[in-house]
Structure formats: C-alpha cells, structure tokens
Amino acid sequence: MPAVERLLSRFRGAHTQVLGISVDSIYCHANWAASLGGISFPLLADFHPKGAVGQACGIYLEEAGIDDRATVILDAGGTVRHASSVTPAGKRDIDELAALCEEIDRAWSGELPEIPAPSGLDGPATLYVKSPCGFSQKALLARTNLHFEQAVTVRNVSEDPAARDELVARAGCDQAPCLVLGDRVIQESDEIVAHLASRGTDID
C-alpha cells in the first residue's frame, strides 16, 4: 500500500481512483494505514456482511475467510478492463499497474475531468487531544493518514495544563479532541476527520 501511496499523483494523472479493500474493519484499516506512514486513498471495509463485495467480484476465498490479493480495474463507464490475482502470498507490481491504468486512460474515448491535487489546509492548525481517548485517537490517525503531521500541531490537554488553558481560551471549553484552525473550532472527532479528509484527499 505505501508503494501505491507514493504513486498516487501518477494514478491521478491517469484519471484513476484507487480503492483498497479487505475484510478488516475501518478501525483496523485506520491503525494499519497509520503504521505504514499514512495511507490517504480509501481503504474500504468489506467487513459486514463479511466479504460480500469480494464474493460479488468472485475473489473471496471462502475457506480462508479473506479476499484474494486481486486487482480489478474499471474504466470510467464501469466496464472491467483488467482483472488479475497474484494469490494472497503474492506481490503486485504497482509500477506495472500504473502503466496499465495509463493505457486504459489513453484508450478511453471520452473526456474526463482532471483530478485535482488535495488542496491542503488553509493555514497552520492545532489538534488538542486527551489521553486515553478513542475519539482523540481517531483524529490523530486521520492526521497521520492524510500526511498533516507538519500542518497540524498536536497538544495533549490531559498531560499539559498549559495546553488545556490554551484550548479553553481558544474554544471556550476544554472538550477534546478539538481542531482549531485560525478562528475556526471543530469539536467532534467525525467532523475533524471529515475536514481533514476533504483537504487531504482528491475526493470531492
């Protein structure tokens, strides 16, 4: 997956949206993605009912209870242009897949809008978190997965009284997680993640 992440601008240039899929939950995905240094393209959870999408595509491995390591490329019209498996233990060649997407894009007869690069945040931001706190963790994982480590400073209000005072002064209360961008205050973890995702990915 990190190899795909490194080539995202190339896939973008080929008008191609990359979607990862496994039977793991979104919580597992978020932690794993962050452990890899951040994955910003969608990792979809084929979790409940387990493997339903894998089954629909004929790549679910019933006995093992997992999706195969398979690649399916659809053109913008929804027609399958490539389908392959390297088996669960195999390794995909991401460069070759990128070249394949470029080939499919060249063969596409219609006009496709350019995929814009992620816009990034409007300015420096601060993410106030507390610990232990699952909601704070969720916001922190999104920060990593969207590569906002530089743009978003983290301050822990349960470990640092000065950070708590700063949060109260800026947000009016000490609720955390809280993302503060200039005058804007975002307090719910889902909204924090949604804002970061809207600025850190190319999906509108």
Next chain:
Amino acid sequence: MDRTPAPRAAGVPVKEIAMIEVGQTAPDFELPDHLGRTLGPGRFRGRRHVMLLFYPLDFTPT
C-alpha cells in the same frame, strides 16, 4: 475474453479463479472507508477510472 496476465513479482504464479472478467460490468457497491466516508466505484462513474486493490488482511506482509 482475453485475460491480461497479472503484473507480479518474479516467480509468483497466477492463480486462476472464477473472478470477474474483462468486458463485464462491475457490480456497484458502497463500503465505509478508514477516513469516515462511504464510497464505491459508482461515485466516480463518468469521471474517473477505478482500480480496486483487494488484499487479504491488514497488518500482514506483502
């Protein structure tokens, strides 16, 4: 229907399974993602091609 050989690392065999084939219309679906969205290929129809990377499990090698 022609089946494109899988791009793969040297020495890794391609396993033949009854998977979706070139020329078919992909099933549409929507699933939740790790960044709080609900997404599927249909969302990009007419605007982007879509590469689906299925894989066995998080936190495993390869």
